[in-house]
Amino acid sequence: MEHAILEERKDQVHVKGSGPFAMACNRDSLAGAVSQRACVFCGSRVVLYPIADALHLVHGPIGCAVYTWDIRGALSSGPELHRLSFSTDLQERDVIFGGEKKLKAALLELIARHSPKAAFVYATCIVGIIGDDVGAVCRQVAEETGIPVIPVQSEGFKGNKREGYMAACRAMFQLVGTGDVSDVPKVSINILGDFNLAGEIWIIREYFERMGVHVVANITGDGRVDDIRRAHGAGLNVVQCSGATMELARMLQDTYDIPFIRASYLGIEDMADSLYAVAEHFKARDPGIVARTKALVREELSKLLPELKKYRKALEGKKAAIYVGGAFKAFSLIKAFKHLGMRVVLVGSQTGTAEDYEELAAICDPDTVIVDDSNPLELSHFIKEKDVDVFVGGVKERPIAFKLGVGFCDHNHERKEALEGFVGMLNFAKEIHASVTSPVWRFVPRREMRPGIPTGMPPEAQEVRS
Amino acid sequence: MKDAPFVSTTNACKLCTPLGAALAFRGIEGAIPFLHGSQGCATYMRRYIISHFREPMDIASSALGEKQAVFGGGPNLKKGILNVMEKYGAAVVGVASTCLTETIGDDVPRLLYEFRKEFADLPLPEIVSVATPSYSGTHMDGWHAAVAATAGQLADPEAPKHDGINVLPGLISPEDIRHLRDIFEDFGLTATILPDISDTMDGPALLDYEKIPSGGTPLADIHAMSGARATLEFGRVLGLAESAGHVLSRRFGVPCISLGLPMGIRETDALFTALEEVSGRPTPSRYVRERGRYVDALVDGHKYVSGKRAVVYGEEDLVVGLTAFLAEIGVHPVLVATGGRDKRLKAAIAEACGDMVPELPSIREGVDFFDIAAEAGELSPDLMVGHSKGYRYAREWNVPLIRVGFPIHDRFGGQRLRHVAYGGAQAMFDRIVNAVLGRKQDVSPVGYGYL
Numbered sequence: 001m002e003h004a005i006l007e008e009r010k011d012q013v014h015v016k017g018s019g020p021f022a023m024a025c026n027r028d029s030l031a032g033a034v035s036q037r038a039c040v041f042c043g044s045r046v047v048l049y050p051i052a053d054a055l056h057l058v059h060g061p062i063g064c065a066v067y068t069w070d071i072r073g074a075l076s077s078g079p080e081l082h083r084l085s086f087s088t089d090l091q092e093r094d095v096i097f098g099g100e101k102k103l104k105a106a107l108l109e110l111i112a113r114h115s116p117k118a119a120f121v122y123a124t125c126i127v128g129i130i131g132d133d134v135g136a137v138c139r140q141v142a143e144e145t146g147i148p149v150i151p152v153q154s155e156g157f158k159g160n161k162r163e164g165y166m167a168a169c170r171a172m173f174q175l176v177g178t179g180d181v182s183d184v185p186k187v188s189i190n191i192l193g194d195f196n197l198a199g200e201i202w203i204i205r206e207y208f209e210r211m212g213v214h215v216v217a218n219i220t221g222d223g224r225v226d227d228i229r230r231a232h233g234a235g236l237n238v239v240q241c242s243g244a245t246m247e248l249a250r251m252l253q254d255t256y257d258i259p260f261i262r263a264s265y266l267g268i269e270d271m272a273d274s275l276y277a278v279a280e281h282f283k284a285r286d287p288g289i290v291a292r293t294k295a296l297v298r299e300e301l302s303k304l305l306p307e308l309k310k311y312r313k314a315l316e317g318k319k320a321a322i323y324v325g326g327a328f329k330a331f332s333l334i335k336a337f338k339h340l341g342m343r344v345v346l347v348g349s350q351t352g353t354a355e356d357y358e359e360l361a362a363i364c365d366p367d368t369v370i371v372d373d374s375n376p377l378e379l380s381h382f383i384k385e386k387d388v389d390v391f392v393g394g395v396k397e398r399p400i401a402f403k404l405g406v407g408f409c410d411h412n413h414e415r416k417e418a419l420e421g422f423v424g425m426l427n428f429a430k431e432i433h434a435s436v437t438s439p440v441w442r443f444v445p446r447r448e449m450r451p452g453i454p455t456g457m458p459p460e461a462q463e464v465r466s
Numbered sequence: 467m468k469d470a471p472f473v474s475t476t477n478a479c480k481l482c483t484p485l486g487a488a489l490a491f492r493g494i495e496g497a498i499p500f501l502h503g504s505q506g507c508a509t510y511m512r513r514y515i516i517s518h519f520r521e522p523m524d525i526a527s528s529a530l531g532e533k534q535a536v537f538g539g540g541p542n543l544k545k546g547i548l549n550v551m552e553k554y555g556a557a558v559v560g561v562a563s564t565c566l567t568e569t570i571g572d573d574v575p576r577l578l579y580e581f582r583k584e585f586a587d588l589p590l591p592e593i594v595s596v597a598t599p600s601y602s603g604t605h606m607d608g609w610h611a612a613v614a615a616t617a618g619q620l621a622d623p624e625a626p627k628h629d630g631i632n633v634l635p636g637l638i639s640p641e642d643i644r645h646l647r648d649i650f651e652d653f654g655l656t657a658t659i660l661p662d663i664s665d666t667m668d669g670p671a672l673l674d675y676e677k678i679p680s681g682g683t684p685l686a687d688i689h690a691m692s693g694a695r696a697t698l699e700f701g702r703v704l705g706l707a708e709s710a711g712h713v714l715s716r717r718f719g720v721p722c723i724s725l726g727l728p729m730g731i732r733e734t735d736a737l738f739t740a741l742e743e744v745s746g747r748p749t750p751s752r753y754v755r756e757r758g759r760y761v762d763a764l765v766d767g768h769k770y771v772s773g774k775r776a777v778v779y780g781e782e783d784l785v786v787g788l789t790a791f792l793a794e795i796g797v798h799p800v801l802v803a804t805g806g807r808d809k810r811l812k813a814a815i816a817e818a819c820g821d822m823v824p825e826l827p828s829i830r831e832g833v834d835f836f837d838i839a840a841e842a843g844e845l846s847p848d849l850m851v852g853h854s855k856g857y858r859y860a861r862e863w864n865v866p867l868i869r870v871g872f873p874i875h876d877r878f879g880g881q882r883l884r885h886v887a888y889g890g891a892q893a894m895f896d897r898i899v900n901a902v903l904g905r906k907q908d909v910s911p912v913g914y915g916y917l
Contacts, residue, residue: 039506
């Protein structure tokens with residue numbers, strides 16, 4: 001273990017029960033450590049991307065736009081402008097002479113072509129260096145076209161994903177308050193921090209509608225500019241995800257006095273608790289809401305629990321590892337694994353805060369390894385040491401698991417399976433089950449060598465390999 | 467030069483320069499690709515590359531923050547290399563710059579010179595550096611520049627002459643490289659293939675996570691490239707800068723034999739002719755028979771594909787190879803497009819078509835998929851040939867997409883696709899014929915089960 005962790009990262013790894021809890025986090029990534037994190041631009045792009053009727057123009061060289069082209073499962077029920085990748089594709093001469101003219105021309109061209117409801121212009125690293133006045137160009141184009149054209153200050157090097165979230169929230173906040181809210185009912189919410197991966201926000205919206213709660217704006221899954229303009233009319237903000245949209249919720253509270261609650265739609269307890277919390281909030285205005293919510297949860301659980309049992313049998317006692325972007329998701333996943341009879345032995349996130357890690361430590365079993373801003377070498381080390389059966393993460397974590405012969409569940413933005421809601425819990429169980437119980441593991445080197453399982457290899461070969 | 471009237475880019479048909487460099491460095495034994503820039507670049511490229519190869523792809527980053535962007539990234543670069551040395555035990559660190567560090571004016575060669583002096587007491591890895599500003603060129607320019615930098619910086623001027631050959635294959639699949647290696651071995655040739663991603667980007671399941679995947683071009687072989695008998699360099703157009711083959715020829719007098727990507731019969735014949743000359747041996751019977759079987763297959767299948775109209779897009783050297791192959795099988799390329807610029811593509815495509823097509827395709831450089839779609843929509847293509855990013859258009863026009871090259875993000879096994887030599891042509895021909903048959907079967911009201 002000593003070898004796998006760089007000296008400077010030692011206080012970003014903690015083994016529960018190994019001493020008093022103290023964990024360093026929210027640091028800049030260490031140079032040369034192959035962090036799994038991205039950048040400020042990534043944070044902004046992730047949050048704003050699902051707004052489907054806006055133009056998302058990446059101002060910079062081609063890479064930032066092309067690596068984020070239609071890679072997420074964020075679905076739209078209508079326009080799909082977000083699935084196109086727009087860039088100013090800055091060239092050397094633009095870097096020398098400035099990119100403002102090109103930006104303006106590109107904006108005018110694309111707005112004329114696609115008639116978006118608004119345009120977001122993402123500043124990338126280089127724009128911050130060459131000093132393009134993105135704000136001024138946006139103001140000019142907004143005047144000429146009559147649509148909001150909003151700069152997103154997302155220069156990659158100006159921090160990590162978290163700063164990108166903030167920049168995205170500040171950009172969205174420019175839209176808030178510009179729509180008519182006279183017909184918005186009092187019992188209404190904005191859904192913040194859900195990105196409608198594989199249609200998840202539709203599952204959640206349906207629950208709220210069954211409870212009698214009106215949804216004003218999806219922020220941002222299946223999002224629309226006009227809905228965000230009216231977001232200030234909602235009675236409550238329900239915020240999922242660790243940090244992505246929290247800043248917007250705070251701004252809505254400070255400016256429009258709209259309270260917010262945190263929610264998670266993953267797993268059973270967190271899903272139910274989220275609905276109950278919303279019901280609790282509105283029960284003075286709508287006395288029937290608590291009963292309706294209880295009935296909803298009961299109905300969903302009566303469908304879900306018998307199904308889950310089938311999967312739990314095969315999964316009981318298996319070990320899981322979790323490495324995700326935000327720590328909030330990790331809380332829900334730990335609980336979800338408990339319903340499958342599984343133990344989480346390694347958990348971590350790219351951008352957790354001190355409070356997040358304290359809470360993680362509190363709900364974990366003893367000996368669980370907790371990591372912040374980890375990397376392939378650390379993760380592979382602990383996966384092996386803990387003899388993990390399934391790893392939950394994103395695309396960058398998948399080959400780590402697979403190379404070592406460990407099951408995997410993609411829980412990132414690329415996934416195409418809905419994992420939220422009660423039905424999502426079932427999908428989660430199915431996916432974990434499908435991976436963990438596959439016969440392929442008996443052929444991977446790690447398992448081939450386990451006593452009791454025939455390896456099909458001559459004994460001398462086994463000796464060499466052990 | 468951009469062959470399109472628009473200022474904005476929609477759905478680019480290229481990737482950024484440092485990605486190509488990072489991928490090329492991954493083909494050197496014991497090497498870690500290292501991006502001097504902000505953390506996001508490395509992470510985005512890792513994700514993009516992993517999704518194609520389904521293999522670990524660690525790219526280190528100097529992870530510059532705001533302070534370093536103002537005061538210079540030198541300290542982070544040095545510290546990053548030290549950390550990579552400590553953690554990965556890298557024998558080679560391949561440093562590629564990014565738009566950020568090129569623009570703030572970091573002088574990477576000078577920083578590395580300082581680094582080597584400052585830490586002369588440590589066992590230092592070989593460090594190769596390449597300038598890859600993402601605002602200049604495409605991932606293929608980055609690839610070629612990294613290969614040229616590796617050859618130029620690591621080949622030993624004192625290396626003794628030897629009988630081996632150098633092979634600079636360009637960006638082809640791990641399966642392609644394995645196939646080429648077999649060919650060279652069958653000719654009795656010792657070949658240094660640079661880079662060699664056949665194992666590093668397509669390795670076996672393992673007991674332990676390898677910090678740096680096994681395989682890649684051995685460092686000792688790279689040192690000896692300057693003493694080789696000849697260099698075979700694939701690519702009719704290559705990059706913007708001086709190619710590795712030219713570097714080896716100019717500096718060490720290693721003759722450079724320029725070939726196209728060996729796709730289809732003529733380009734593969736050219737490769738085998740070159741190998742016969744270099745080795746002094748006739749083509750082994752295995753390949754004579756392989757070629758014969760391929761010609762037999764062309765005859766058997768020609769009517770299914772004859773006169774079909776194809777849109778071909780992707781990296782400039784790849785589209786030249788594909789066009790040569792398609793023209794030979796009787797498919798008419800109607801549009802050949804690349805995101806790269808200033809590549810003299812027109813001449814290369816005309817050459818690849820020869821007199822086998824009724825008219826030359828429309829040839830476009832510096833275009834994106836918006837431009838490709840605008841033009842191809844009027845050309846009523848029957849099929850598309852390229853990487854998986856053309857899928858949205860193939861779907862829109864209801865034509866099959868034959869997935870080749872990189873990236874293939876929506877199908878399984880891109881790393882194992884074979885494109886080169888007679889075997890590769892056979893594999894692509896089978897896939898194209900089957901795609902046409904499949905489409906015919908799917909849209910047929912009869913649903914023939916015998917075609």
